[in-house]
Amino acid sequence: MPNSPIFFTLLLSLFLSASAQQDEFVYIGFSGDADGGGSNMSLNDVAEIENSGILRLTNETSRLIGHAFYPAALRFRNATTGVAFSFSTTFAFAIVPEYPKLGGHGLAFTIAPTKELPGALPSQYLGLMNASDVGNATNHVFAVEFDTVQDFEFDDVNDNHVGVDVNSLVSYPTASAAYYGNDGVKKDLNLKGGYTIQAWVDYDGAEKVLNVTLSPFSTKPSTPLLSFQVDLSPVLLDDMFVGFSASTGLLASTHYLFGWSFKMKGACRSLELSSLPSLPQPKKKNVTLTVAISVTTFVLLIAAAAATAYLFYWIKNADVIEAWELNCGPHRFAYEELKRATEGFRDQQLLGFGGFGKVYKGTLPGSRVEVAVKRVSHESRQGIREFLAEIASVGRLRHRNLVQLRGWCRRRGDLFLVYDYMPNGSLDKFLFRDDSLGQRPRPVLSWPQRFRILRGVASALLYLHEEWEHVVIHRDVKASNVLLDAEFNPRLGDFGLAKLHDHGANPSTTRAVGTLGYLAPELTRTGKATTSSDVYAFGTLVLEVVCGRRPVEPKALPEELVLVDWVWERWTSGRWADVVDHRLGDDYDREEAVVAIKVGLWCSHPSAAARPGTREVVRYLDRGDAAEVPPLAGPPEEYDAGESNGGFDDFVHSYLASSEKISKGSAALGQEASRTCV
Template sequence: MLPRNLLVFLLLFSFKFPSLASAENTTFDFQYFTVRDLTLLGDSHLKNGIVGLTRELGVPSSSSGSLIYNNPIHFFDQESNTTASFATKFSFSINNVNPSSFGDGLTFFLSPDNQTLGSPGGYLGLVNSSQSTKNKFLAIEFDTKLDAQFNDPNQNHVGLDINKLNSIKTADAMLQDIDLKSGNLITAWIDYKNDLRALNVFLSYSTLKPLTPLLSVDIDLSGYLKEDMFVGFSASTEGSTEVHSIVNWKFKTFGFLPVRPRSHPHNVSDSSVTIISDVPVSNSTNKHHKRLGLGLGIAGPAFFFVVLAVFGYVSVKKWKDMRTEKCLKAEILAGPREFSYKEVHAATRGFHSSRIIGRGAFGNVYKAIFVSSGTIGAVKRSKHSHEGKSEFLAELSIIAGLRHKNLVPLQGWCAEKGELLLVYEFMPNGSLDKVLHPEAENGILLTWPHRQNIAVGLSSVLAYLHQECEQQVIHRDIKTSNIMLDGNFNPRLGDFGLARLMDHDKSPVSTLTAGTMGYLAPEYLQYGKATEKTDVFSYGVVILEVACGKRPIEREPNSQKMVNLVDWVWKLHGEGRITAAADKRLNGDFKEEEMRKLLLVGLSCAHPDSAQRPSIRRVLQILNNEVEPMAVPRMKPSLSFSCSLTVEDIVSDDEESKTTA
């Protein structure tokens, strides 16, 4: 028999752990999309927080893609024998470059397969044309093409499909004056109530849910929801220019009972407990009970002290964070102004997805219109993570003290309500990346004088950061998407989230490798050491990108081969025709000698050996015709790491790394 104190302990312990078998309701809400928690298959892609399910091409093509929520959804609870109800709301648009070239449509689906991707055309990206009965699914189709193979009623209908594309029931979207191909944003609501055995689909051009469903089906879906399912969207085209986009998405299941703790009673009555205390036991049993009591007596206080230590650690950490924030405010009090959260929230329309103008490792960037002052800003909103906060503090502490005409001006900041916000001057021409590589054919073309100005301005601001500041600033993430263009196409360097401060006489910054592939110096990838020469390498790649109009790493046309920009230009240099690398869109509208000089400057900066790279000051002098250009070998030198980094530097202790921001 168990002693009373152990029995009480076991009874209490049994009440501490709820059952893990019961299913729980699921809810998620994507106001805009990131790659987090989502899988994109086929031709689907992410752009400005919106998922495109099919290719965006100006010419007819065949395409299919799908978007799937990563986590399986529980629709059936074996313990209570309950099938969940579900409701989803999402906004989508179906655009067309050529209205006469349409088809085929998109679907919302549930499937046990998390790799659902079907064929183009009438298969809606949902089933494979060669194995049309293989995929298992429940789907609501939004079909924009009449396909006789699947008994479609017209080219503008909504239908319920189960395991095949011959719809169980359809409805004409025009019954509620909805043209699926209009290009307008359409909001859809799909509700299934298991207790009523009814599925309803609502459509509207507004965000107000209609009173009457477009499609209503009396059906029991419980037989199809006996296993975990994945939810998502699919779409397809076949010889058309139709583009299918999902703008936002909410989903929830309901109907499961809340998970409750389960106890496992030992069938011990009050009288039986009393009896236990009166039963005589042997001396050996008493000794065993004493040892057990002693063990619990020691373990109890030990556990208490562990909890106390953890609580103390968390409290001290919070106190340090608060102290850091107060020190930060004191340091920048004389610099950029502090915005209130209310001001920034109103200026960005509550951080509405329509105001997003950029994304990065730091977080999202929103266009902000400050009505009171009549100014426009760009607000960087930090991700809610330790990394986001550290990058926020780094960027604020660095840029608040910098002044240069080729830096993005910082207007202010805000650290309220758990938000970390930086307010910059709005750059009307966006990023250099977007201008060099426009998504549409009719984008802005940078003239040769603009490109020369960008090269000079960027070298000027880097010379300031590297050699003219009280503490040297190593940017570590120089790339075209971090270079903004003001109203006159002057370059403005931004995004100091990865930047580091260091004294001019100190060793290179020791850190985990950060930055963007294609722009990173080989020694930085090898050793994780950031120096001014790693910034020079990134600058060289940017200059080649500006002169050639090609990305640092790009797929060769009509081939799967990836081409490195530095290698490609160096090869042309070896063949004695380096100016052939010039951006074809310029149509030769440049001076050949100026183009040659800029390309050679780019190659000299992107030299594999950092010791052979010029300083950024030397680069500025070359571009201003103050000194002669450096000689660049015809053949690209083999990779070398004799880059002024000694073994001692590589294994430097923490004392040298304390200069990081």
């Protein structure tokens, strides 16, 4: 009997049947096992399956990740030839933002080596990658993203697009969300419209063609939204996991999946939207509760005379939200949440302090994310005007070299800003050391680290000056406002003095604000901050990083008092190597050092007209070729002093006259700024 052909035929049939079950499955809702074999979905992070059978990847909480994968790995490539197999999938999803027109990032159909995607970040990374591994060929991640936020970092076309991601989040190709009707006319789709959308992803392994199709209906359009040639063989491994990833950022969206069909080496089975779970509807108002509230209100009005004193006391001490606060997103934290995060604002949690108030380290309840909380008192010099500027500017800025504002809070006379925590503190603590403050020794920054920091800060300024929807003038670029993350990547922070205006318009401020040593000479005369005055401050920062010393050293020799003058003298005499931080020894790139010195001197020129634009600065730092940097216009003493009306000299004398006072007061302020970690 064991040698019977019928017996072997039966065994072969069972084997092929088992293989087919692993290569095809259909979920009509996610409350049970997949039709076609396999157990229910493998969920990570905040993803969960509701009683209705809907798979909810995220909820209305900021900075979350949700992963949902088919539990078993599938064979995506021929182990012998290394050629990727064809596959076909369709799924129904909906994105419901917390606010109707503001999405909280999106979701992505994903093929990855693991179900967990360790190290992935939320927000613009969609729970797929992080800042250090994005773009690496070793990721072996293929995804089709449905994104509802425009991120300049990844060259997104808009805040409502579909894109194909191969080991990176820079999508190619990409297109605005749309579908083709039966008449062949292209029609727009709103990904964050809160309604069900069906998507199809089809890969032809023989022709090496990928098609992505969308529709709000069950019938698949004949014309795909995206179609392009791509060979997935180098991207995919032999065995991969398939599923979905979604994330939220400062704003949140709930990402839903209603059904999913998948098949290897063939066309997947279709989904009928009417047979899938329905999108949750907003809860209806409780009529009984409404009546009860009305009756209670009436009773309270009758008793108003007796309760006046109590109500006055309650209103005075309540966390009142005023009208202007409604337009100052992003996330508004509750005071009690920040109080718990900082352990009651204990002194042990204090990171720094200064003229604006104090900064505390905290851990947000629930998510356990470390943050820095800046507490600004009502009597501080920063005040309500700067506080509003910081919320309005930082809240909507997104760049890898800017400190990310998580949210804010106001309670009576106290104002709070909540930032990402930067574990390595501020740049000035690594450039300078003041033994009188009892600072612990810090490692010497290597030259590659320093040059990367300069390029990162320059990129952030270019984004502020030219690439965002408004021109943002930072007005306080300095070493203590450059924070370093765990990998010593720079983040420009503290927008308390920032000024916004439209592209092509002139800034209206006439208040000369900033920090001594970084103020452009023309500010003492006009008081008008411009992108050029930011460039001047950046030039000072460049020279600080190269030389490892402050812009003005009151205790230095007279000829070395002002950093830019000292560097000019060494540059013109051909002894530029003397200014490079002696702690580096000879361990630095001489070509890059020359580029940095030339750019620093060019940006620090006393004449605003002679300084470069931010885009030029970024270009020369990125290329690192000293020959490409134009010749300098001449040292400060050779330039017409009448143009600046004595502004630069006034600045130096003002600094010297204030140095004794600053040495006491700014020591604490500098300690605060560099320990702020925000």
